[in-house]
Amino acid sequence: MKSRSETLKDAIEEMIAVGKFAPGQHLDETELAASFGVSRTPIRETLIQLASMGLVVIRPRRGAVVAELGPQQLVERFEVMSELESICARLAARRMTPAEQDALRAAHAACKEAMTSQDPDDYYVKNEAFHEAIYTGSHNQFLIEQARSLYRRLRPYRRLQLRVRDRVSNSYAEHDEMVQAILDGDGELAARLTREHVMIQGQRFADLMASLPQLQAAAA
CATH class of the missing domain: 1.10.10.10 (Winged helix-like DNA-binding domain superfamily/Winged helix DNA-binding domain)
Structure with missing residues (x-):
């Protein structure tokens, strides 16, 4: 309790x-x-x-x-987040047990249901569980703790990203490739795909910055 x-x-x-x-x-x-x-x-x-x-x-x-993150701070944190999660994915591809692979498949299926219902907030919850399944599969407790800690700091911004047009469907498509690489045991591919999935740059960064006023409006 x-x-x-x-x-x-x-x-x-x-x-x-x-x-x-x-x-x-x-x-x-x-x-x-x-x-x-x-x-x-x-x-x-x-x-x-x-x-x-x-x-x-x-x-x-x-x-x-x-806490309020400026543009440079956001980029820096997402940069580190993408590296931490890519390491988790690389290790998960090598270390996941059959039961953990099943949990990853189930988390991925839950994301698909949320995507189909077109509910970005529900997708966010299922997305968090999906990433947690990859962390767990790394079997590196220190890495898991660091990834969870930074994830918590970025939660408002990761959630906000999913409200950007087409981001949920794109996120799910990226998950699909990540899952396949992990289940295939291809650690390097899993790491690269995960890094690209998490990192914000270019248009994704511009979209996130343009959406930040939504956080202020939500609290008004």
């Missing part, structure tokens, strides 16, 4: 991920305490935890705000 602290952290982290709390938005301890029916102390402790994860910035005398 989760502790109260873990429940609060998960809830506020999810609100940041879906854009309810937008990048740069002030997080008022009193309002959060009233919203969750707790005192300010556990809220303050939760914000400190989120700050250690890079999701929140705590400023002296100004309190906590949702």
Whole structure:
């Protein structure tokens, strides 16, 4: 069973991920305490935890705000994310057990259902499970922890990407190639395809930057 602290952290982290709390938005301890029916102390402790994860910035005398990434910071983080996930895919192609391969197929099938229903938010949830299946298949716990940590920091932006026109269908098509490479045991191909899938550059970056106001609007 989760502790109260873990429940609060998960809830506020999810609100940041879906854009309810937008990048740069002030997080008022009193309002959060009233919203969750707790005192300010556990809220303050939760914000400190989120700050250690890079999701929140705590400023002296100004309190906590949702971390805000500029264009260069976004590129740098997605660049590292693409490398971490490519390593996961390379190792997964070599190390996945039959049961883990079945889990990857199931996660891929769930993404297809979400794509068919044309629900980008549902696809995002299934997409997260898909990537998690690849992390697990790497059988490298330190790598898994690093990939999960950075994934959490980028959740609002990864989610937003899926709202860009045709991104969901393109994402699924890229998944399809990744899955085949992993199941074929072709680590180098799996790594290259995964790197290209995660990295944002060119038009994808331009589309993401143009969509950022949606995060602000979602919190309004």
